Amino acid sequence: MKSTTWALAAVAVVLAGAPSPAGARVTRLQIDKVDPEAFGGQAFGAAGPYEVVSGRVFGELNPNDPHNAVIQDLRLAPRNARGRVEYSSTFALSRPRDMSKASGVLVYQVANRGGGAVQGSRDGHLQVISGWQGDMVPGAGRQTLSVPRATAEGPVLVRFVDIAAGARTAPIEVGSVRMVPAPTPVSLDTSTARLTWALADDAPPTVVPASDWAFADCAATPFPGRPDPTKLCLKAGFDPKRAYTLTYRAKDPLVLGIGYAAIRDLVAFLKYADADQAGAPNPAKGGARFAIGTGVSQSANVLRSLVHLDQNISEDGRVVFDGVLPSSSLRQNALDFRFAVPGGGAALYDYGTEGIMWWSPYQDRLRGLPRASVLDRCTASRSCPKVIEMFGGSELWDLRGSPALVGTDAKRDIPLPPNVRRYFNPGVTHTGGRGGFSLAGVKLGSCLLAANPNPASDTLRALTADLIDWVAKGIEPPPSAYPTLAAGQLADPKVVSAAFPQIPGVPAPLGALNPLPTYDYGPTFHAADLTGVMALQPPGIGGHVPLLVATVDADGNETAGVRSVLNQAPLGSYVGWNYATTGYAAGLGCGSNGGFIPFAATRAERLAKGDPRPSLEERYGSRDAYLGKVRAAAEALVARRLLLPEDAARIVAEAAQTDAFHALAPARQP
Incomplete structure (x- = not known):
């Protein structure tokens, strides 16, 4: 290759x-x-x-x-x-x-x-x-x-979470990671809008009287402040324990x-x-x-929706992408409806999982959607690309991805069509970690667990080369490798949580699962395609879609799919979930962040901590034995065309610099 x-x-x-x-x-x-x-x-x-x-x-x-x-x-x-x-x-x-x-x-x-x-x-x-x-x-x-901008109007929803205590003014913004200004309100009259707060996503909302807030900036002027359509002023100030939801009528989308x-x-x-x-x-x-498109996270959502909406064929009828590789994603992008929010995440009311998520036809009876697939339109226009899809543990725990694999009834695997391959990165945080071979976990903001170093980028580079070979040379990519119900590798989160090892100071993962509500945005919103106009904001919530996650071994590590070198020669438990310790979501999932729980270096250390997982000393014995396992794992992945040779050499060299075995007895060192 x-x-x-x-x-x-x-x-x-x-x-x-x-x-x-x-x-x-x-x-x-x-x-x-x-x-x-x-x-x-x-x-x-x-x-x-x-x-x-x-x-x-x-x-x-x-x-x-x-x-x-x-x-x-x-x-x-x-x-x-x-x-x-x-x-x-x-x-x-x-x-x-x-x-x-x-x-x-x-x-x-x-x-x-x-x-x-x-x-x-x-x-x-x-x-x-x-x-x-x-x-x-x-x-x-x-x-x-x-x-x-179009000449039109419609309802808009904006959430305010983790606003500093006592702050009276907050920007009216939408999205995540990099926020953008929300649509312009038709009127600054608060009696035509609605502001509520709640202590939890599933708690009943409390309405804030229209006289107690304003579309205004109160940073330098007392309430009701200086009128400003881009800011919200709250007379009593914000409480960081509350999430605020603003709905109003906007114009000029x-x-x-x-x-x-x-x-x-x-x-x-x-x-x-x-x-x-x-x-x-x-x-x-x-x-x-030939053209091959790949994207990570939000960018992957874009490519999936581009194909789904038949935008892979130009105005003059020519195919654009011959292949696509969406990674770190199993959903679509919220771009093509009135007042869409393409930069959103997976919080309450965020968009992207309401519609078609599967590559083969499936009928979503739970949400009342017709039998359909992402590839229906491009099949009709003869513009379907070859597809390589890659995702990891966080896409199941936080980004609600399992319906793409098993539908919204979670009863059986949805088969892949011949032009699609799928690969799972077990134990990987969203978009993957930085790699490295250290027991010293890196603090991750307000998350409970350290940052997950387990990488996905190495696999992505190999799969990109595989996709080029598939499209340009007709060389088939490696067989799909991902968890399925048939293989017993997907299970109810309660079952997986119960099977997770009881590690002191680490809660069971069940509470970190991000639920997927069923939303009703009204008859003018076409949920199957994420198009149209939302008539109801906030939407009605009728229940939840059952979600599944990958099963784990005795160490708490996922093992289905394409196991990275670090996953095959672990220095700890690499998980696709984490817990927030502060803010509105304290005690729940820490966004799309995964976590790392290092092993004890020695048996004595493990016993002192009460950790049931074997220590490095017990599982490897020596640094040399560990490096041999790393080398064998890298060579096997190269042979399977799931790791590039240059990446394998780099990984082996990095492992040789590990300090994880310094605590072992000198006699066991090379």
């Missing part, structure tokens, strides 16, 4: 072919800067030094084109003289300075909340990143998309669904076009026979 150097971020890959006339609806590609000394002039193997081209892409969409019909509110957006809706996005592209050394591979990186950067590649790949999230605020290094078309059209342009409509050359000119 050809070795590949990849960024840890989400990527999309395009293999070059012969150029063809422009057909994608990119009207102009503006180059603002060319940096011929990118990456400090570093030479990337035989590909040599790289340069980075950056600028802006301008495009337009025909609201009457069937390919764009799914974009919510596109018909309500302003149009130019040609009757088209315009948008523009930032982009950056890296390419070998000597294009004769280019591999013919273009790497499109799906930005995560505007973040990400292109890199060089020893294999001569080109890489590009661009904006797709239309509500992202511009900032240094961010990739952004400018989209129009951004047409965020254009984000899918912006990705579609840019990749199609780079894949097929010689030049833009003004004659400016395609900076990736050389053609593109």
Whole structure:
């Protein structure tokens, strides 16, 4: 297998072919800067030094084109003289300075909340990143998309959690990790809106009287403060033990669904076009026979929804991505409904798991959805990509991913179609850990357990190379490897929690499970596709979807799927869950963070602590024996094409530097 150097971020890959006339609806590609000394002039193997081209892409969409019909509110957006809706996005592209050394591979990186950067590649790949999230605020290094606003109104919900005690003003923002301004209220009259608070997600809400809060800034002016549609002022001040929910009627929604078309059209342009409509050359000119898209977390959600909504085919009917690799995700992106929140997480009322999550047809009777799959539309349009899907433990414990595997009745495995492969990273936190071979856990904010170092990026790089081989060379990827009901590797969280070892100071994992409510947003919201208009905010909650998690061994480690070297030669328990110790969620899951519970170094230490798990001394005996196990695990993964040789060498070298065995008797040291 050809070795590949990849960024840890989400990527999309395009293999070059012969150029063809422009057909994608990119009207102009503006180059603002060319940096011929990118990456400090570093030479990337035989590909040599790289340069980075950056600028802006301008495009337009025909609201009457069937390919764009799914974009919510596109018909309500302003149009130019040609009757088209315009948008523009930032982009950056890296390419070998000597294009004769280019591999013919273009790497499109799906930005995560505007973040990400292109890199060089020893294999001569080109890489590009661009904006797709239309509500992202511009900032240094961010990739952004400018989209129009539609003339429309509708209900909006905003939650306020963990606001500092005594604070009287809070910004009205939505999303997670990188917050963005919430939609503009139609009126600042609080009698037309509603503010409530609750002590827990499942506790009954208490209404805050309209006279006790305001759309205002009270930071420098006493209540009712200075009127401000972007801020909420609470007369009595906020209580960090409470979660506040604001619902109001908003206006002028951004047409965020254009984000899918912006990705579609840019990749199609780079894949097929010689030049833009003004004659400016395609900076990736050389053609593109294949396109492969990958994304991590939010970026993976985007790719899954892009395929589901039939945006993998350009306006002129040509396939965009021949393969996709969504990782650290099993759900869709909340982008294509009125007042959508594409940057949200998995908290109460966050979106992404309401609709179709499965690759093969399944009828969601629990939520009243028709028999359908993510691939239905692309099957009809003959534009389905090959798919490699990767996910880890946190996607089951926090991100509510098991319905993608077993449906909402959790009774049987949903089979995968021939064009889909699936791989599970056991015992991995969301997006994976940093790796390393240390017993010293790293403190993780207010989480109870230390940060989980178990990596996923090594597997992702190998699977990306496997997907390229599958699409470009017809070489089948390794067999799918993930937990199933049939194999007894998926179980009720109560069963798994009861089987988890009783470790002093570590609670059983059941309380960290993030439940999945069934929501009712009204008849104008199309839950199956995450499109339409939400008529009910907050939504009605009718119950919960049963969730399953991966089973564990006597150490508390998950073992199904693609076991990393660290999972096969563990220094502790690597779990996909954690507990919050402070704030509104204290005693519940600590977001999508996993945890690490190190083993005792010696038998004496283990017995003194009352830890039932064998110590390093008992399970390995010596540092040399441990390194032998690490080496064997790495070699086996390389042989299975689930680890690149260069990553295997790095991991073995890192293990050789471990200090985990210093406490063992000197006689047992090499």
